[in-house]
Amino acid sequence: MTANSDEGMWLLNSPPREYLKKQYGFELKDDWLKNAMLASVRLNSGGSGGFVSPDGLLVTNHHVAADSAQKLSKPGLDLYNDGFYAETRDKELKCPDLEINVLQKITDVTKEVNAAVTPNMKPGEAFAARRAIMGKIEQDSLKETGLRSDVVTLYNGGAYHLYQYKKYTDVRLVFSPEKAIASFGGDVDNFEFPRMNLDVAFFRAYENDKPIKTPNYFKWSETGPKENDLVFVTGHPGTTQRLETLARLKHRRDYTLPYTLYRLRTLEAALSQYGMQSPEKARQAGTDQHSVANARKAFSGQLQGLLDPSIIEQKAKSEAALGEAATKLAPDDATFKNAIAQIADIQAKYREFEKPYGLLETGHAFFSPLFGIARHCVRMADELPKKPADRLREYRDSNLESLKFGLFSPAPIYPELERAKLTASLTFLAENLGGDSEIVKLVLAGKNPASRADELVNGTKLLDPDERKRLVDGGKQAIAESKDPMIVLAKAVDAEARRLRTRYENEVEEPERQAYAALADTRFKALGDTVAPDATFTLRLAFGTVKGYDIGGQKVRRHTTKGIVEHLVDGETVPFRTTFDQAFKKSAEMGGKEPFDLPKRWLDGKSKLDLETPFNFVSTADTIGGNSGSPVLNRDGELVGINFDRNRHGLVRNFVYTDVQARHIAVHSNAVLEALRKLYPAGRLVRELSGQRSD
């Protein structure tokens, strides 16, 4: 847990300058850092990206762009699977609800936030006070700067920083390859290496119908990285749990993860059964299926990690070591010990209502955007009349524009797909709470889950964005009068959902924050600032070395004519990069069968390609989900790759960093240029990436 390795998703206002200097002889300059910050992009679809031209062009992953590509598609037009390229600028396609954020400034507001909470406050009061001061800081910032303003909780409550972002809501799709090459190998090869994926897509940000100017951007490297190069990853890692206590991790292992996997497998089954009904239904369910399968594989890896006794032991040892450090620092102070015990107590309490909370408030019982829309309509009627600081956090003024942007999105919703998803999730609700539970009876309203899903989807008018606007504009009265079954459902469960949320805030969130703040305090005193906070889907800087890894004595996956065979080998090394040639070979070995099929364009154009072009590469840099689409940079701050995945050994990185075999995986910058030049009619895009005129 100390910075004796390439561990760390570092805050941009607290980067590991000394370690980089000492270990890599690299001087991290302010200009370099500033450019990295201003050229890095967060996408509200849950990924990262970076500007790669002065004209607002940005690169991310195909699988991050998937949400927009899917929403731009319709029966007969399938941008997600078939790809897209805008041959001229006026053909760039505006995404219905893609928002991007560009971080402008970070301010430490820890003292201000903590000052609002006094020791004699009860958890509920403390939570409200903290929410109020965070809301006030954000509100003031918004008023002063006009920027999207978020107070971010770091170290699980050890620190609070204000993040100010420029945001753009006119984002247009420029290029997206075929899914077959973007995620070649599909679910089978997800979280595996070697990989041969062109997992990239390009967007352009607009304002007032014109491309924005982005003087801070990453120059596209023609050569890409070499073996043993130092590289950096700037992106938005989603969540890690490295600083969580052993009790919290065991709670995850024994309660949260099993419940989550049960849920994901239920949804995955429903989506795959729906998709099997016809090619069009497969198209409709495509991106949902990908997200759910990806989450299932990631969480499965987490569970295997936490069920590995050596990892639990490692966590126990590091917790004990920190405890000893605390005792050394202040022999009579029981704060550390008490905080550890308190977090264990909190888990025992949380177990009692974690499922109802997840089902009703997080919304696991209602796996459909239609319910989410209904809930927002219902809650906005209640929340917006309140003072911003008193509202539920998602309805604070500084977030309202983004919220409405998504809520009123004209993106298509397919009623039959929603029926299938709702049937699955309503059934999951009943499976978890039982048929006689009051919540279940309230939600199902005298029907079984399948019939209730029919009733809700057949009866709702919320597929129409105008109806959503009408309800939001109409406020309390419009909601009170609405007979829309989805609105009626959202109203019916709201009291109980809010009660569970308050319980979570008072019995879990706030007491955990206080306890973790105490742990963070000990950690700072014992280890200084050599530990980065857990990931929070905010901008971080990671770094590492481009290198392959040994799989001696380990299981290896080989692709043979008989399919994938796993066996043990001695001392074999997986090279740091793959080539185009390997993609063609592997596809041939797998009989060209999905998910190892290649697009016609690639099969036809094979002879045009330099088959030795590096395709994907790995490095030891510390990444996690949310880092998808992160720019990978060299010492000069040039873009040498686009991060898109980790290997299976990296799945435990939620809990511990390891670089023995764990690697993140990126598309090589040169592979993108070679493919665009030889296979796609994408001269305009290539010129822009090469720093020639953009048109």
Next chain:
Amino acid sequence: MTANSDEGMWLLNSPPREYLKKQYGFELKDDWLKNAMLASVRLNSGGSGGFVSPDGLLVTNHHVAADSAQKLSKPGLDLYNDGFYAETRDKELKCPDLEINVLQKITDVTKEVNAAVTPNMKPGEAFAARRAIMGKIEQDSLKETGLRSDVVTLYNGGAYHLYQYKKYTDVRLVFSPEKAIASFGGDVDNFEFPRMNLDVAFFRAYENDKPIKTPNYFKWSETGPKENDLVFVTGHPGTTQRLETLARLKHRRDYTLPYTLYRLRTLEAALSQYGMQSPEKARQAGTDQHSVANARKAFSGQLQGLLDPSIIEQKAKSEAALGEAATKLAPDDATFKNAIAQIADIQAKYREFEKPYGLLETGHAFFSPLFGIARHCVRMADELPKKPADRLREYRDSNLESLKFGLFSPAPIYPELERAKLTASLTFLAENLGGDSEIVKLVLAGKNPASRADELVNGTKLLDPDERKRLVDGGKQAIAESKDPMIVLAKAVDAEARRLRTRYENEVEEPERQAYAALADTRFKALGDTVAPDATFTLRLAFGTVKGYDIGGQKVRRHTTKGIVEHLVDGETVPFRTTFDQAFKKSAEMGGKEPFDLPKRWLDGKSKLDLETPFNFVSTADTIGGNSGSPVLNRDGELVGINFDRNRHGLVRNFVYTDVQARHIAVHSNAVLEALRKLYPAGRLVRELSGQRSD
């Protein structure tokens, strides 16, 4: 619940003669019944069938034959998917472990069994006494007749009958069509109608290397059934829960079914992910995938049924009505009320250990034949030295031959598939009991589930049937000395597994039997013998009318060029049968894409077929899982169809019979002849079915 409908899976020694006479004017003669009994067949792979020639030829479903077809396959030879036909008798393929049973005689032994249990016995004593007397009856029967002898528990403990079977273990595959036409529509159309499936396969039973003589067989009808015909189904329905109390059903709804679906979805995900890795792996996992998907769909339907308030209400009402009848019969006798209360109490107790019991003793934690083999080896060493009456039921002498037949089967087992299945099920174990549970620690032995599965499968020698024989022959000493990791695991968990089994027997099985016996007593007194017992995978007779059904105001599934579309219609009738033509049309509409692809033979041979040939048909007869492959007979006892499925409305038949829309689905006898004559080079088989010479 009374015989005012076509409800009932009737015992062959207690058929509904009066109702058939009154309702259908059909006189059920002893000869008819005797022929039906002696020509009906039970397959140990879990289905039904019937002899259709005097030379041991028997018909069943393709999906019942799947287990054998899979075991006869290997890399490069895929009988399950590609089909098989033995052009000459000497090419008929001996199945590695298929056993068939033909019922010879039923004897009521209720008095004898109940006499062994005295009122002052504790549950454990009562259970042992009952097991002992059942064992003794079976043992005596075996000695006297040489027949496989099973004492069957009926009415959940209301009656006990001795079933004596001839058994055959040399069963050879004669014909099996391609999977694409046998289960056209796959999981999408499973439990749906209209259907167009050639879900049939033919075997022949041998003794001493010669076909057996079967003077009792069903004559194959060239014409098949007409609309409104009375038909009979003779087969082996697996399990129903119609006589269970409301408390038991709610326990199923809220505990057993959610756990079961969680388990099945976990396995299905693991199998489908394995199969995606290559065509060969898809082949290996094919039949497991089918079974698990089929179970998942059936149990999902059951859960939707029990979550339907109208069904729960119906069960509550019928339980109340029976209570009133009991009071009328004996106003001061609380036996009925007490039994109802006792069954509710039992469920509360069962909840406490249902999961560990299922995981450890039923074996849900070990989804691999290898563990099952290991457990049998370990337990046989303990059980065989005991007196037969004291052994666990599966090791009684009368069952031992069948057990060894399966245990020493040379059927292939694929190590990589077993690793994937064990990883999934060991993970499922940890998910359910938590990483700190003693059972989990014992089973995982210091590894995570994936590594533990590797260790077990890589280290075991049980893939070799000779090693199994060696261990069984070596008895206690061989087991004690064995270091085989799978044997070591089976030994390690055996004490706890047996403890859970005893707890189940004493706290659930025996008390439930006694309580249900009291309920059965009331039911007999109030309703006479007009209620058939719940299904027990023993031979039953059902009957019904061949007819379509109304779907007015109901959701309809339509196959369009855009895929399957469900919508509401008024007063539409689904005809009682489909035709060959519909299969071709549907496949074309679905773009010929799996699971709606047709075999090349069918596409090429289309013009040879009479496209108006009836393909599948439905009737109101009362069936359930296990009835797969059941002969469907006309008044003359001729075979007019082969049952293979129910429609979605029939999924609630576990709990209630309904004939409004619920139907079982059968392959039309003429469809089989037409396909065999025109598409397959199966002249030999056609001649035998037509009553001409068999060669």
